[in-house]
Amino acid sequence: MKIIFLDKAAHPFLQEALEAAGHSVDIYSSCARAQVLPLLAEYDGIVLRSRFNVDRELLDAAGPRLRFVARWGVGTDHIDLEYARELGVTVFNSPEGSKHTVAEHTVGMMLMLLNHLGRADREVRAGKWVRSQNTGTELQYLTVGLIGYGNMGQMTARRLSGFGCRVIAHDKFRQNYGDQYATQASLEELQAEADVVSLHIFLEGNHNYVNREWIDRFAKPFYLINTARGQVVNTAELVGAMEQHRILGAALDVNEYEEQSFVKLNPDELPGPYQYLRRSDRTVLTPHIAGWSYEAEEGHARTLYRKITEAFV
Numbered sequence: 072m073k074i075i076f077l078d079k080a081a082h083p084f085l086q087e088a089l090e091a092a093g094h095s096v097d098i099y100s101s102c103a104r105a106q107v108l109p110l111l112a113e114y115d116g117i118v119l120r121s122r123f124n125v126d127r128e129l130l131d132a133a134g135p136r137l138r139f140v141a142r143w144g145v146g147t148d149h150i151d152l153e154y155a156r157e158l159g160v161t162v163f164n165s166p167e168g169s170k171h172t173v174a175e176h177t178v179g180m181m182l183m184l185l186n187h188l189g190r191a192d193r194e195v196r197a198g199k200w201v202r203s204q205n206t207g208t209e210l211q212y213l214t215v216g217l218i219g220y221g222n223m224g225q226m227t228a229r230r231l232s233g234f235g236c237r238v239i240a241h242d243k244f245r246q247n248y249g250d251q252y253a254t255q256a257s258l259e260e261l262q263a264e265a266d267v268v269s270l271h272i273f274l275e276g277n278h279n280y281v282n283r284e285w286i287d288r289f290a291k292p293f294y295l296i297n298t299a300r301g302q303v304v305n306t307a308e309l310v311g312a313m314e315q316h317r318i319l320g321a322a323l324d325v326n327e328y329e330e331q332s333f334v335k336l337n338p339d340e341l342p343g344p345y346q347y348l349r350r351s352d353r354t355v356l357t358p359h360i361a362g363w364s365y366e367a368e369e370g371h372a373r374t375l376y377r378k379i380t381e382a383f384v
């Protein structure tokens with residue numbers, strides 16, 4: 072097969088293994104989309120992270136030779152899955168690669184929020200020695216509610232099991248998913264009991280999932296963690312709820328204003344709610360790195376190699 076990489080592979084295994092198996096690999100990791108589109112028709116497979124949307128235009132440009140799109144990573148919200156299916160193009164992703172690091176990042180964010188680690192660090196660096204206002208809250212006495220109990224939710228529950236907290240999970244599309252790490256819960260039960268809520272749902276059908284009405288259905292003020300997708304949370308409504316202490320703190324690896332070109336945006340020009348998140352000492356913000364670890368890159372490479380070769384050899 073002839074395979075084109077549209078993103079730089081962060082681990083060499085996939086390219087090396089494909090070539091060793093007799094396939095050819097071309098790397099176009101820095102070309103603009105307009106330059107790449109005319110090349111696609113001569114390839115059987117595309118490997119990419121999220122540099123380009125795999126939309127109708129791109130799939131049509133690739134044409135009938137294309138057999139697969141391998142998403143190096145997890146989220147497929149930038150891929151027109153339905154059109155790919157229609158065309159008979161198989162789409163692979165590799166949650167096996169990053170599920171451990173996402174879970175660790177999630178738990179890390181919880182610990183940061185509950186123990187004010189970000190703020191305390193900033194204060195000490197600024198020469199302040201504030202102790203009583205930085206008193207922590209122990210995870211072991213809390214109920215953590217996971218929303219979405221797929222790869223990331225399940226791994227997070229496992230990591231939490233050592234902390235002694237109660238873990239409940241709500242998943243809208245799964246049945247009988249409770250296990251030794253988390254108790255299955257309805258959304259209503261989770262909203263009645265959770266002290267910490269961590270989002271692990273995909274974007275499709277979940278734009279604005281966290282909105283003011285949803286937040287107000289919680290019995291107690293809670294901490295929110297989002298490592299899923301930024302547009303799952305309505306930031307303005309999150310900020311409103313934080314101002315009224317309905318949400319005690321928020322740890323966001325992803326945010327609503329994030330775009331593929333986020334690095335090109337001027338953060339100072341983003342809307343007011345984003346500026347609130349930047350200013351608040353009750354937030355922890357990371358630049359969409361929950362799924363990024365050295366180990367995850369190798370995991371993505373090995374997972375995709377297995378999936379591609381199982382399907383096409």
Ligand SMILES: NC(=O)c1ccc[n+]([C@@H]2O[C@H](COP(=O)([O-])OP(=O)(O)OC[C@H]3O[C@@H](n4cnc5c(N)ncnc54)[C@H](O)[C@@H]3O)[C@@H](O)[C@H]2O)c1
Binds near residue numbers: 300
């Ligand atoms: N921040 C990062 O770096 C990073 C890394 C990897 C994945 N992610 C995100 O995490 C998401 C989850 O990944 P995954 O591999 O666990 O996906 P998954 O498909 O295995 O699990 C998602 C689960 O959410 C459930 N779900 C969907 N909508 C729901 C809703 N409204 N209410 C309750 N449950 C719902 C689904 O039934 C599914 O079981 C990805 O789609 C991606 O957006 C982020």
Ligand SMILES: O=C(O)[C@H](O)COP(=O)(O)O
Binds near residue numbers: 145
């Ligand atoms: O879905 C994922 O794998 C993560 O969100 C990382 O996405 P990226 O590979 O597009 O940075």
